[in-house]
Amino acid sequence: MYKKLERILPRVQKPARYVGGEYNAVMKDKRDVDIRFAFCFPDTYEIGMSNLGFRILYGVMNGMSGVWCERAFAPWTDMEEEMRRADIPLYALESGDPVRDFDIIGFSIGYEMAYTAMLNMLDLSGLPLHSEQRTALTPLVVAGGTAMYNAEPVADFIDLALIGEGEELLPEVIELYRRAKAEKWEKQRFLRAAAQIQGVYVPSLYTVSYHEDGTISAIVPQDGAPEKAVKRVVHDMDKSYYPIKTIVPSTEIVHDRVTLEVFRGCIRGCRFCQAGYVYRPVRCRSKDQLVRYGQEAIRDSGYQEMTLSSLSTSDYPELVGLCDGLQEFCEQHHVNLSLPSLRADNFSMELMQRLQRGRKAGLTFAPEAGTQRLRDAINKNVTEDDLTESLKTAFSGGWSAVKLYFMLGLPTETDEDVLGIAEMANHAVHTWREYASNKNRGVRITVSTSWFVPKPFTAFQWEPQITMEEYERRVKLLRQAITAKAVTYNWHDGDTSFLEAVLARGDRRLGRVLEAAFRRGAKLDAWSDCFDLRRWLDAFAACGLDPAFYANRARTRDEILPWSMISCHVSDAYLWRQRELAYQSITTPDCRTRCSGCGANVVEGGECWHG
Amino acid sequence: MAKLRLIFVKEGRAVYISHLDLLRTFQRVFIREGLVLRHSQGFHPHPVISFALPLSVGQASECEILDFEVTENVDCAALPDRLNRFMPEGIRAVSCAGPVRPVRDLSALRCQVELVYDNGVPEGAAGAVAALFAGESVVIQKRTKRKEMADVDIRPMLLSLKISEMQTSLCLEAEVSAQNPGLNPALLAAAVERYLPQYTPDFVRVRRLETLTADGRAFR
Numbered sequence: 001m002y003k004k005l006e007r008i009l010p011r012v013q014k015p016a017r018y019v020g021g022e023y024n025a026v027m028k029d030k031r032d033v034d035i036r037f038a039f040c041f042p043d044t045y046e047i048g049m050s051n052l053g054f055r056i057l058y059g060v061m062n063g064m065s066g067v068w069c070e071r072a073f074a075p076w077t078d079m080e081e082e083m084r085r086a087d088i089p090l091y092a093l094e095s096g097d098p099v100r101d102f103d104i105i106g107f108s109i110g111y112e113m114a115y116t117a118m119l120n121m122l123d124l125s126g127l128p129l130h131s132e133q134r135t136a137l138t139p140l141v142v143a144g145g146t147a148m149y150n151a152e153p154v155a156d157f158i159d160l161a162l163i164g165e166g167e168e169l170l171p172e173v174i175e176l177y178r179r180a181k182a183e184k185w186e187k188q189r190f191l192r193a194a195a196q197i198q199g200v201y202v203p204s205l206y207t208v209s210y211h212e213d214g215t216i217s218a219i220v221p222q223d224g225a226p227e228k229a230v231k232r233v234v235h236d237m238d239k240s241y242y243p244i245k246t247i248v249p250s251t252e253i254v255h256d257r258v259t260l261e262v263f264r265g266c267i268r269g270c271r272f273c274q275a276g277y278v279y280r281p282v283r284c285r286s287k288d289q290l291v292r293y294g295q296e297a298i299r300d301s302g303y304q305e306m307t308l309s310s311l312s313t314s315d316y317p318e319l320v321g322l323c324d325g326l327q328e329f330c331e332q333h334h335v336n337l338s339l340p341s342l343r344a345d346n347f348s349m350e351l352m353q354r355l356q357r358g359r360k361a362g363l364t365f366a367p368e369a370g371t372q373r374l375r376d377a378i379n380k381n382v383t384e385d386d387l388t389e390s391l392k393t394a395f396s397g398g399w400s401a402v403k404l405y406f407m408l409g410l411p412t413e414t415d416e417d418v419l420g421i422a423e424m425a426n427h428a429v430h431t432w433r434e435y436a437s438n439k440n441r442g443v444r445i446t447v448s449t450s451w452f453v454p455k456p457f458t459a460f461q462w463e464p465q466i467t468m469e470e471y472e473r474r475v476k477l478l479r480q481a482i483t484a485k486a487v488t489y490n491w492h493d494g495d496t497s498f499l500e501a502v503l504a505r506g507d508r509r510l511g512r513v514l515e516a517a518f519r520r521g522a523k524l525d526a527w528s529d530c531f532d533l534r535r536w537l538d539a540f541a542a543c544g545l546d547p548a549f550y551a552n553r554a555r556t557r558d559e560i561l562p563w564s565m566i567s568c569h570v571s572d573a574y575l576w577r578q579r580e581l582a583y584q585s586i587t588t589p590d591c592r593t594r595c596s597g598c599g600a601n602v603v604e605g606g607e608c609w610h611g
Numbered sequence: 612m613a614k615l616r617l618i619f620v621k622e623g624r625a626v627y628i629s630h631l632d633l634l635r636t637f638q639r640v641f642i643r644e645g646l647v648l649r650h651s652q653g654f655h656p657h658p659v660i661s662f663a664l665p666l667s668v669g670q671a672s673e674c675e676i677l678d679f680e681v682t683e684n685v686d687c688a689a690l691p692d693r694l695n696r697f698m699p700e701g702i703r704a705v706s707c708a709g710p711v712r713p714v715r716d717l718s719a720l721r722c723q724v725e726l727v728y729d730n731g732v733p734e735g736a737a738g739a740v741a742a743l744f745a746g747e748s749v750v751i752q753k754r755t756k757r758k759e760m761a762d763v764d765i766r767p768m769l770l771s772l773k774i775s776e777m778q779t780s781l782c783l784e785a786e787v788s789a790q791n792p793g794l795n796p797a798l799l800a801a802a803v804e805r806y807l808p809q810y811t812p813d814f815v816r817v818r819r820l821e822t823l824t825a826d827g828r829a830f831r
Contacts, residue, residue, distance in 0.1 A: 015669070016627040021625065021700035250632055250636055300643065302640065
């Protein structure tokens, strides 16, 4: 393999990402190994290696005796061309062995736009795309990650999906596979047995039938598969694996630093946010353990940057204590500690100021919507006063660049809400004029809007996405309303968000569309320079399906949603209640203030976490 | 406070690590080992380390030079082994010493350029290559810093050349000028491609073997 690789690597961009050999990459003797797991990330090395979940599971699997987990990433287009020309199949970085020779091929799928990259990686491996065409037990193709809460669009391609957190689930599946391999089970027998493990979803064991109008009439489990595949979660974060000793890439990646995961889940319950619902309940790591892990990870990696990660880091109950515990060590060792995903409140700002040494580059806030009414509707409990106070602190503390993130097309949005975004930006400029400590540098307010994509397992899972024309009209409306010179307006490309909306709530009939789009050249759709909506529209036309059916159609309460065989513990009744509250602009308090009975508390035996 | 020089090997998978990435890699290796380097003064202090002659991506070397400064006494003899516990695959420290000779005294490089022919070395290739470099000038086209193509005579920068023939490769062992101006040994292969297109190799492997002073002794 290396002889062939050596020939093509001088011709590709950034060859270091295709060879492995990094510090802490796990090498094992093949003679000591009976299960080889190819852990595939359907995006580039720089993106995949930045994913903490990927690193956790790599560590967990390599911690199992007899198991060797290796990595494979999607090659960039130049490398893919060279590989195909030189007849080099997709290979794992550690051993250089072809992925198709592994026992299990596992994909980590964070979001829908990675689907075609997964197909391309299977194809590059020289494997049939369809699960039913891979008749032998080996290689088994599995997939996990947040996108698998609706695995239907890839149901034809994967053998099974892992729902929820993989730390315990993946080892259980591997052990079952080990037994199946030793006892020479047929693939079907293995899949039937695997379906009995909580968290495993075997698409081929569910028969889906449709009404004439294209909606689903029934989902029927076969061969003893459960009515619902229920997600798995880690119960005690302090007992769960954290990758202190983790791969340090030899080439720069996107998040090139130590990432400390302070908690999972989120107490907020923003109604558009899939992560906020599916990662429930909130589970924290203790402060002392985090301080220790942070120090050990810095010492082992040699990184000089550390970040605290979670869905909403300001909600970590011991945040001040944690920062106290890390600050001295970080200063001594020239380590820069950063806190992303902070809320626009004063407490967070004070903390930022304390930790930020040197450059005060930019601050980002995500009010998400332009008026209080709409922010209440989506349950984003940030007030204009919160934001103003934060901006005052920021500007008087020397910051001069602020980014504000919003979504367009949220349910119930009116033109008034859109124009409210421009008003907030203008207001930010006024605040700067009044409070800036140094006006010489000027101010830069960047407003970014994305196009709202309704996702499964949210309060808005029944909602239509607004049409492309309407989205473009709202962008134009906002663009014309933003007049201040200090404000820059960026908006998200609509084509990607439209397709994301189609795939996010797609059913398994989309498998044919995925394949057709892939055959037409779609393979790195997460990258705007590789994405082309026309390929997809052609693919839909060729398959006789209408993308608007998936993106722009309102679902009724009694419709069987394609992901109905999956459970993330949060009940449909709760989500529907949240939807109705949204239409009345009534907020729901956060989980710490009051339990609103979403259903996730069954995980902890009726008692959710209280901080 | 002492200036030290580390000699290290870069080969195998590590040949694809770029200059800038290698700098970052070494900064981290020192931190893992717990060795405190002198940092630059200023708002964003960074460790003072530098490589003598940047190596092209894809080329291997047995004689890379890293200069750095430490703030406390260091056992130089033990340092390579200490650092090697923390290296990525393919990078290996071989020796460390100080005080150091100025980099401007590094005048030549001995290197090996392997012209690989998958179907065996063609008849007459060895003689033709020898004759090509025996001439007075060998002008090739090279991309300048302004991204234009310019003619460069590489012959004056080629100090000596030995050619040996293996079964599927011609091995050029060359001494080339290291700096002001220096010759990237890969350009020897480029010259073969330009003047002897019938002997264009299927692949070229380059490996630095030794750094030399003007009088031909090892530069350390």
